[in-house]
Amino acid sequence: MRSKASFRGHPIHPALIPFPFAFLTSAFLFDAAGRIADRATWWTTGGHLAAAGIVTALLAAVPGVIDYLYTVPPRSTGKRRATRHMLVNLTAVALVAAAWIARRDMPAGPNTLILGLELAALGLLIAGGWMGGTLVNRNQIGVDHRYAGAGKWKEQTLDPGANAPLIAAKADELKVDQMKLLHVGDRRIVLARTEQGYVAFDDRCPHRGGSLAGGSLMCGTVQCPWHGSQFDVRTGTAKAGPADRSIDTYRVEARGDSIVLVM
Numbered sequence: 001m002r003s004k005a006s007f008r009g010h011p012i013h014p015a016l017i018p019f020p021f022a023f024l025t026s027a028f029l030f031d032a033a034g035r036i037a038d039r040a041t042w043w044t045t046g047g048h049l050a051a052a053g054i055v056t057a058l059l060a061a062v063p064g065v066i067d068y069l070y071t072v073p074p075r076s077t078g079k080r081r082a083t084r085h086m087l088v089n090l091t092a093v094a095l096v097a098a099a100w101i102a103r104r105d106m107p108a109g110p111n112t113l114i115l116g117l118e119l120a121a122l123g124l125l126i127a128g129g130w131m132g133g134t135l136v137n138r139n140q141i142g143v144d145h146r147y148a149g150a151g152k153w154k155e156q157t158l159d160p161g162a163n164a165p166l167i168a169a170k171a172d173e174l175k176v177d178q179m180k181l182l183h184v185g186d187r188r189i190v191l192a193r194t195e196q197g198y199v200a201f202d203d204r205c206p207h208r209g210g211s212l213a214g215g216s217l218m219c220g221t222v223q224c225p226w227h228g229s230q231f232d233v234r235t236g237t238a239k240a241g242p243a244d245r246s247i248d249t250y251r252v253e254a255r256g257d258s259i260v261l262v263m
Contacts, residue, residue, distance in 0.1 A: 017129070019052075019056040019060070020057035024057070024118070026049045027046045027049035027050035028115070028118040029046075030046035031109075034109060034110070043109040047100065054100065061089070061090075072135075073188075073211040076208060076209025077208040078139035078208075082141070085128055085132055088124050088127055095120055095121040096121045099114045099117035102114060139210075145225060147216045149175070149177060150217075151178040155181045156182055156183070160184050166262075171256075171257045172257075174193040176194065177192075177193070177217045180213070181211070184263065188211070188213075189261070190212055190222070191252070192233055195220070196220070199252065200252050201222070201250065202236075205227075206245040207224065207226075207229050207241075207242050207243035207244075210224045211225070212224055212247070217233065220232060227243075231246070234249065250263065
């Protein structure tokens with residue numbers, strides 16, 4: 001058994017995003033203005049700004065990749081949106097990098113091709129920014145939206161192939177209406193404590209793939225944070241839509257001071 005690092009609730013990359021946006025936008029404006037006014041110093045400034053934009057974009061991408069790998073729920077609409085977001089932004093950076101490399105052989109200043117590449121990159125960045133805003137506001141990626149009394153976010157990896165009980169928690173680890181995300185092989189399972197005891201159920205909401213471990217739990221009902229679908233945590237039955245399918249549940253047993261997941 002080993003713990004799995006979680007980066008949920010640490011929105012690092014939104015704080016870095018303004019820098020590549022500012023640098024790359026300014027690079028295009030300086031290049032365009034320099035070409036119109038025939039000012040070589042403005043072209044030079046545009047080149048420096050483009051280089052700074054590339055570097056800061058790559059730095060901003062690091063925490064974004066961490067969120068993509070560890071926070072965005074797999075097999076969800078959020079994952080597909082995050083994939084498009086990543087590809088669009090990387091393409092934008094690649095276009096600026098190509099323009100920056102090509103401009104070194106153009107002492108007379110950036111030509112129409114360079115300006116076109118930079119303008120296309122800006123368009124892609126705007127589209128990527130819109131997708132990123134949707135990921136943060138609609139899919140709640142990188143946002144700590146835990147409800148009052150939910151406790152500290154907990155995440156753990158269990159090895160289903162080991163010849164040992166799958167100890168999911170200590171008996172007193174969770175309080176009533178608190179949850180914990182378990183990674184069991186390729187499955188994501190939520191361990192939760194209700195007034196009647198511990199339960200376990202699938203983490204994936206069948207509507208759009210939202211993470212139920214990131215939702216809210218009350219009176220034996222878990223609510224998806226994305227669109228509000230509700231499920232009975234003991235039976236898995238869908239109690240409120242838009243989800244129209246139940247979720248799988250799993251058996252748990254109290255053994256001494258441990259809670260064991262029975263697969």
